[in-house]
Amino acid sequence: MNIILLGPPGAGKGTQASKLVSDRGMVQLSTGDMLRAAVKAGSPVGLKAKAVMDAGELVSDDIVSGIIGEALDALPIDTGVIFDGYPRTEAQALSLDGLLADRHRKLDHVIELEVDEDALVERITGRFTCAKCGAGYHDTFLTPKVDGVCDSCGSTEFKRRPDDNEETVRTRMAEYRGKTAPILPIYEARGLVSRVDGMASMEAVSAAINAILGT
Numbered sequence: 001m002n003i004i005l006l007g008p009p010g011a012g013k014g015t016q017a018s019k020l021v022s023d024r025g026m027v028q029l030s031t032g033d034m035l036r037a038a039v040k041a042g043s044p045v046g047l048k049a050k051a052v053m054d055a056g057e058l059v060s061d062d063i064v065s066g067i068i069g070e071a072l073d074a075l076p077i078d079t080g081v082i083f084d085g086y087p088r089t090e091a092q093a094l095s096l097d098g099l100l101a102d103r104h105r106k107l108d109h110v111i112e113l114e115v116d117e118d119a120l121v122e123r124i125t126g127r128f129t130c131a132k133c134g135a136g137y138h139d140t141f142l143t144p145k146v147d148g149v150c151d152s153c154g155s156t157e158f159k160r161r162p163d164d165n166e167e168t169v170r171t172r173m174a175e176y177r178g179k180t181a182p183i184l185p186i187y188e189a190r191g192l193v194s195r196v197d198g199m200a201s202m203e204a205v206s207a208a209i210n211a212i213l214g215t
């Protein structure tokens with residue numbers, strides 16, 4: 001099964017993708033995570049992407065479609081894939097069609113997480129992750145069981161994303177509204193789009209996604 005999780009910054013795409021990875025053995029392809037890894041490694045892609053990401057704007061279509069193609073090539077054909085944060089423009093949506101067709105894959109579902117934009121700033125500015133294993137937390141909505149200690153690996157080091165500040169979040173939301181939301185009609189015309197209330201609890205969102213995907 002190949003699915004796209006679509007929604008504005010902080011909608012819960014990464015949270016729900018991680019759940020699908022652990023519950024269903026799918027593979028999460030997050031262009032945001034891949035670009036952050038490239039920035040950290042100081043690779044040519046990372047050097048080009050860093051300033052664009054820090055500003056909350058979109059990295060070029062060629063770069064992101066290139067890294068998605070490489071990631072798909074590394075997977076066995078029968079591995080289920082969650083596209084998290086890709087595609088984000090009409091050009092990327094068209095590229096994905098070609099990337100999937102070339103690899104004899106088809107798109108099964110596009111799930112849009114619908115959220116109230118005012119809540120997103122609070123979600124994003126409160127987000128942090130374990131610096132060692134990457135487990136995600138939130139100052140209010142998902143705190144570690146023991147304050148300052150990662151539930152998953154016991155590390156006491158945490159980090160926050162440089163683009164998780166209010167000003168950049170507003171730019172990221174505008175990019176979503178202007179460039180990403182307009183791709184939904186492409187998938188609606190193919191009958192692939194389902195909508196989920198992203199303002200519900202993480203567990204309720206997960207249950208709604210599972211109901212769409214079936215067993």
Ligand code: AP5
Nearest residue numbers: 009010011012013014015031032053059085123127138202
């Ligand atoms: P990316 O990393 O994709 O960021 P994003 O789309 O802005 O999404 P986020 O990761 O911020 O949010 P999310 O929906 O995953 O929310 P999360 O689950 O963490 O992209 C970053 C940058 O990379 C872009 O700005 C761009 O520059 C570049 N880029 C990436 N892909 C690109 C592409 N295809 N083309 C061009 N450029 C690209 O949840 C957020 C918080 O809320 C968490 O703390 C979580 O615990 C909490 N939370 C989640 N769900 C709930 C809930 N139901 N109730 C309460 N709290 C919740």
